[in-house]
Every structure is written in C-alpha cells, then in structure tokens.
Amino acid sequence: MSASSEPVPELVEGRASTGSATAPPLIGLTTYLERAQSGVWDVRAAFLPQVYFDAVTRAGGIAVLLPPQPVDTAITDRVLDGLDGLIITGGKDVDPARYGQQPHTTTDEPRLERDAWEDALLTGAIVRELPFLGICRGLQLLNVSLGGTLHQHLPDVIGSTRYNAGYGRFSENSVEVHAGTIAGDLLDEPAALKVHSYHHQAIDELADGLVVSARSDDGTIQAVEVDGVPFGLAVQWHPEENADDLRLFAGLVEAAKEYRK
Template sequence: MNQDRRPVIGLSTYSETARMLVWEREFAMLHASYIGAVRRAGGIAVLLPPQDGGADEVLSRVDGLVLAGGADVDPRRYGQAPDERTSRPRTLRDEWEFALARAALDRDLPLLAVCRGLQILNVALGGSLHQHLPDLTGDERHQPGPGTFGTVEVNLEPETCTAALLGSRTQVRCYHHQALADLAPALRVTGRADDGTVEAAEVHGKLFAVGVQWHPEEDSEDTRLFAGLVTEARRYAGRREKGAP
C-alpha cells in the first residue's frame, strides 16, 4: 500500500427517526466522535448505513470496519423474549450489522466492535446477552443515567491484542445496561471489569478482530484502539494490493 494513502475505515451507523433543522424523519447518522477517532488515528472514515443486502460488496471497498454502539440487539436473535427494559428492536440495523460482522470475519478484515458492536459480534457467532446488567451487578455503574457515561477499571488478559494495545489494566468510559452472557465459541474474553462483567473480547484466529464494551471514541486523548485498527487496516490494504490472501 502507498504509505501516503490513509486506510479507509467503514463505520456502521444508526437508522433512527430524528429532528434536524426543519425535518423530522428517518436519518442514517452516527456520533461525530467516531469520525474524529478514526481521523486522529490516521484513517479516513466512511459511513455504512443500514440497508438490505450488499455487506460483502461494501467491505470489498474498505480497509477496516467499526461496528458502532447503539440500541439493544433484538433478544429474539439469541432465543430470548424481550425484557421490559430492553429497547424496541432495530430489525434492519441488526440484520445489516450481523452481515457486516460475518463478512468482515470471512475476509479477515480488521474489525473493532464498540459496545453494541461487541454484542452484535457475540450474538452473530452464537452467543447470548444479559438483558439488564444491574440485575446481576446490583448497581448502575456501567450506565449511571441517561446520556451519562460511567467510569470502570478493566483488567486485561496478557498476551492478547487488547492488552498489547492498552496494557494490563485501563480505566474506560462506558454506557451499557447489557453485556455478554453465554460466550460464542469463536470468542475469547480478554478483559473484565472488577465486578466480572465482560468488557473486551477477541475472535480466535483473526489478525485483528477486537471488541470492547466501552466507548473508546469518547476519549480524544487515547487513540490506542483506533490506532491499532488503522495500523492493521494499512497492512490489510497492502496485502490486498499485492494480491496476498
């Protein structure tokens, strides 16, 4: 890959009814903090809004993928009835992001899964979720209130990609009331909060397929995870240009 060319990172987006200027209608959108995190890490961000089909074709045009945070995954996709505190299903977004996750893993495309993205990854690979984490932990430290990020300490497993980027322990900003329950066979837990909540995982056998339950895009001073993604995306683009598998 030409070292002057920045790798292109695809970002999954919301699809929500919202008000903007004089319009109240359906929007495909994403927090600008994700775009800033990709830019600071040396990449170029492109948005991949939910749509019917075409996930593999879209990924043939990017060098890396971020599965972004958002609303709860439909519990019916992991065989459970919805809890009353689980948000309404976003069927199109779920289907689109499951397809993106599977296509990225098939290609060994560098992947960073953030919050909901980690949950999508686990469910897509056969795992399940705790629908309301405070029922297990007895507190709301992972999501203190609407629009308020929590702060937790995460212990990371040695000799993992996550620990190589972040060290053995890190403080993170999180906003989630759900978490991984049954772990998909293809995943390895690489980080837990002090209360045992899974906060990071990686896909076995992939060069860079990292998921975190927290929101690294919200810390403009710490680009390590996005920098790791961009570095691997640059290598991926170089292999693709040379026709390497």
C-alpha cells in the same frame, strides 16, 4: 495539457490506481437509523456522533459511514471490498430473538434493519479477515452473531447501575486487560484501565470462537477477540469518548494498512 495527453491511471486488480498505496486506510463505520430533526425536517435519518469518525481521522484513517440498508450478499461483499477496516458502533439493544429470548422490560425496541446489516458485515469481515473493532453494541452483536447470549439487564445480575448512569452521562469504570491478547498489546497498563461505560447489557454465554481479553472486577466481560483472526477485537466500553487515548483506533488503522498490503 490536452485531453489526449492527460495521464491515465494504472489499473490494479480492476480498479484505477491513483497513489492509493500511500493513502490512509479506508475505515467503514456503521450508523444509527433513527427519527431525527433538522430545521423544518423531522424524518428517519442515518447518523453517527462525531466523536467516532473524529477518532478514526485522528488515528490516521479515512472514515466512511455505512448506514443500515437491505442485506444482500452481493451488496455486503461490494461494500467490504472497498474497505480496509470496519467499526461496528454503539447504539440500541440487539434484538433478543436473535439469541432465543423474549425481551426484558428494559430492552429497546429492536432495530431489525441495523441488526441484519451489521451481522452481515461482521460475518463477511471475519471470513475475509478484514480488521474490525466493535464498540459497546458492537461487542454484543459480535457475540450474538457467533452464537452467544446476552444479559438483557445487567443491574439484575450485578446489583448496581455502575455501567449506566443514564441521561447521556458516561460512567468511569476500571477494567483489567489480559496480557498476550490484541487488547493487551494495545492497552499495556500497569494498573487497571479506566474506561467510559454506557450500557445496561453484557455478554452472558460466550460464543464459540471468542476469547475474553478484558473483564471488570465483578466479572463482566469487557473485551473479546475472534480467535485466529489477525485483528478482530470488540470492547464493551466507549473508547471514542476518551479523546486522550487513541490506542484502539490506532491499532485498527495499522492493521488496516497491513490488510491492504
């Protein structure tokens, strides 16, 4: 076929249409920005554990990684324009200065670039009702972004380390998911749901505009949703660590398909 006879993609709202209506939805996942070693290289690098994007692809989405970068409204909007869904992933503690506190002795050194980048993405996602899922740190950042606060060291509050065994070992805990919520619809369980935990912080003062959709038996908030948003869900546990359960990721992918329509 000559160059002149090749089909020209149809332009849809300023973008070339190449059968995108039937393609899997594009899900952006935020990443770490940490010192990392690979071969002879020892540099700062953006990365994300494979279990996160494997869960997205297994649920039927296309995973795209979003490394921390300078915050600019035009940049943030351009990134969100290209996405059908968003995941704010786990990682280091949110900077306590964001909710007016001094750091606890156990609180991580803040990752200011990541905090600012993910805050901007979440704010933009809520405004445009882009479906999103927050995981662990993602739940905490959502609460802080909307004006809430955190318990900086949960063992001081509940008297145990049940949510953080340390040394990279996930703990198993039970949570009660509330009916009539997004989480309740996706995780319809006759008994308490078993989840994988790895956190030493949790929501203290709940932000305005958030609805609690799961708790554990000690009262710790385990899931929240943005009131009035079709799919704005965040959980304190790590669903990506349960390879047998893709319900949260599948729910996000389905919501992303509807959003794209």
